[in-house]
Amino acid sequence: MEKLLTIDIADIKVSNDPSVTLVTYALGSCIAVIVFDPVNRYGGMIHYMLPFSTKSPEKAAKNPAMFADTGIPRLFEQMYALGSKKENLVVKVAGGGQLYDDKGTFNIGKRNYTVMRKMFWKNNIIVSAEDVGGAKSRTAKLRLSDGRVTVKVKGVESVL
Amino acid sequence: MSRIDNLPTLPTAVAQLSKLIASPTASAKDFEKVIKPDPSLTANLLRLANSAYFGLRREVTSVKQAITLLGNKRVFEIAASAGFSRVIPSVLPGYNIKSADFWLHSIAVAVLAERLATELRIQVPGLLFTAGLLHDLGKLAIGSFLADEQGALLEKLKQQDASFSMTERELLGTDHGEVGEEIAKQWDLPEAVIWTSKWHHQPTKVDENIDSTLVDLVHLADSVAHMFGYGADVGELARSIDTSVATRLGFDVHTIEFVGGDTEEQIREMGEMFKS
Incomplete structure (x- = not known):
């Protein structure tokens, strides 16, 4: 039986139970970073809202998962704590959407994406697949039994 | 109507x-x-x-x-x-939105509208919270326009890349703004609610004798709520954002990010109440 583990908005969860499927809903401008360790079949996911914690240090201290700059490192730390090794991790990304006819006023999705890309570049982390941008709201899932990642948009699910 | x-x-x-x-x-x-x-x-x-x-x-x-x-x-x-x-019905007819998601979205818009006003140093116009909370009132009744074709609106929204209100008008000859105005009147709700229900997707069309700040703030909060994923429905990002609102209210992306982060916990607390 597949066990669903939901990652809320501004939330991180990792699991070493291969019967678990991690899921997060309604990724608008928020981003889900999805990591899978195929050697041990461990997996983790963050659903962060915002790029930078600089203006909200108290929020970041209370809930680092809200921000890319405090949350993404935490996700990797939690994977390492389970016993995963950096070189084994497969990283996928979904979200970062924007409004239909946004001309840049609300570019939170893009800012969320850019900061993540910079962090990964600095830390030599390769994104193996992504589904980002556009006027789309996404649901993302990671199945730990085989590492399959799916993204659902407007009711249609596809493998990432 | x-x-x-x-x-x-x-x-x-x-x-x-x-x-x-x-x-x-x-x-x-x-x-x-x-x-x-x-x-x-x-x-x-x-x-x-x-x-x-x-x-x-x-x-x-x-x-x-x-x-x-x-x-x-x-x-x-x-x-x-x-x-x-x-x-709020357990599932909104026509849209297939669950009550918990609809409630979360409603609360998010009410809170975001007020907090954005505070952050932008705009004096909060009367009953902004209520106007924000009830802005999508019309969605409660759209189902009754669909008669036997309950799935039609959802199907069209999935296929098209057009905005939500446009798709409603194309299919039903009306949209949830117009329907909301009518319901707000039937329910004897304050004018702030009537006008916001009607114009929250077209804030520049507001009648001259009405305080447009209220509608602008709800329009902005509605978009921000959908961006942060408060309340999932098909086509939620397929919405037009009126950029003149940015000029009138004078906000930038940093204000929105700050308010978004600052309200997350409060929105979640109220959003999780009354879950059946």
Whole structure:
């Protein structure tokens, strides 16, 4: 039986139970970073809202998962704590959407994406697949039994 | 537009309170007299009033206490929210939105509208919270326009890359803004709610004699709420954002990010109340 583990908005969860499927809903401008360790079949996911914690240090201290700059490192730390090794991790990304006819006023999705890309570049982390941008709201899932990642948009699910 | 049938009815207390809030002579006692006989409304009102967002230092256990500490206007806004939470069907016909998601979105827009106003140093226009909470009122009744084709709107929204309101108009000859205006009138709700329901997707079309700040703020909050994923429905990002609102309100992406982060916990707390 597949066990669903939901990652809320501004939330991180990792699991070493291969019967678990991690899921997060309604990724608008928020981003889900999805990591899978195929050697041990461990997996983790963050659903962060915002790029930078600089203006909200108290929020970041209370809930680092809200921000890319405090949350993404935490996700990797939690994977390492389970016993995963950096070189084994497969990283996928979904979200970062924007409004239909946004001309840049609300570019939170893009800012969320850019900061993540910079962090990964600095830390030599390769994104193996992504589904980002556009006027789309996404649901993302990671199945730990085989590492399959799916993204659902407007009711249609596809493998990432 | 003809009268909308099969509409859920708001508790009568809310309509009565709506009249009281418009009356300059209404007293705290008048408010209490209307709310107290409705035990379920009272219970929900007290739960909401005690949430972190309303900032009370100690728990209130009676309507009287709530009125004393929060005032008539705030208690009306909370009572309207409590009443509204009761009339949301478990799944919204036509849209297939679950009640929990619809409620979360409604609360998110109410909170974001107020907090954006504060952050932008705009004096909060009267009943902004209620106008934000009830902006999508029309969605409660769109189903009745679809008759036997309940799946048609959803299908069209999935296929098209057009905005939500445009798709509604194409299929139904009306949109949830227009329907919301009609319901707000039938429910005797304050004008702030009527105008915001009607114009929240077209803030530049607001009649000249109406304070457009209210509509602008709800328009902005609605978009921000959808961006942050508060309340999932098909095509939620397929919406037009009126960029003139940015000019009128004078915000930038940093303000939105700050308010988004700052309200997350409060929105979640109220969003998770009344889950059936």
